[in-house]
Amino acid sequence: MAIQRTLILVKPDGVKRQLTGVILARIEAKGYTIAELKQVSATPQMLAEHYAEHEGKPFYQPLVDFMLSGPVVAIIAEGQNVITGFRSLAGTTDPTTAAPGTIRGDLGRDWGLKVQQNLVHGSDSEESAAREIGIWFA
Numbered sequence: 001m002a003i004q005r006t007l008i009l010v011k012p013d014g015v016k017r018q019l020t021g022v023i024l025a026r027i028e029a030k031g032y033t034i035a036e037l038k039q040v041s042a043t044p045q046m047l048a049e050h051y052a053e054h055e056g057k058p059f060y061q062p063l064v065d066f067m068l069s070g071p072v073v074a075i076i077a078e079g080q081n082v083i084t085g086f087r088s089l090a091g092t093t094d095p096t097t098a099a100p101g102t103i104r105g106d107l108g109r110d111w112g113l114k115v116q117q118n119l120v121h122g123s124d125s126e127e128s129a130a131r132e133i134g135i136w137f138a
């Protein structure tokens with residue numbers, strides 16, 4: 001498997017809870033390289049592109065509003081199988097049931113939080129990674 005690049009976001013809940021460093025440490029400890037890193041305030045236009053596949057779903061607008069609620073940290077990570085590997089490191093979408101040992105499983109808290117407050121995003125395919133890197137690192 002060739003070296004891949006993926007787009008990772010530390011979502012506004014992760015930034016507000018000051019977990020950016022912990023999340024970066026887990027990415028680096030896995031052996032992935034941080035190729036690019038920046039804090040960004042997303043725009044509605046960026047989020048419309050990023051979440052285009054979810055447009056029309058009931059959670060779409062709450063998700064967009066949440067992603068506009070504070071800065072995010074955008075990361076390009078590189079490594080062998082990093083696309084699938086990071087999603088495995090992140091854990092399943094819902095932090096309340098994500099496995100221990102994963103970012104969402106260990107750091108997601110049951111505060112009656114919404115599913116969208118799941119700390120991180122990671123691209124799900126090479127096509128998504130290329131598209132999303134274009135949005136966040138235009």
Ligand SMILES: Nc1ncnc2c1ncn2[C@@H]1O[C@H](COP(=O)(O)OP(=O)(O)OP(=O)(O)O)[C@@H](O)[C@H]1O
Pocket residue numbers: 059063092093114115116117118120121122123124
């Ligand atoms: N049922 C839901 N209710 C509220 N928010 C949701 C729901 N399903 C998904 N989301 C939000 O939309 C995001 C994108 O959904 P998707 O199904 O692509 O999840 P994912 O692949 O686990 O997460 P991501 O793409 O952010 O890494 C999720 O990370 C979550 O923040």
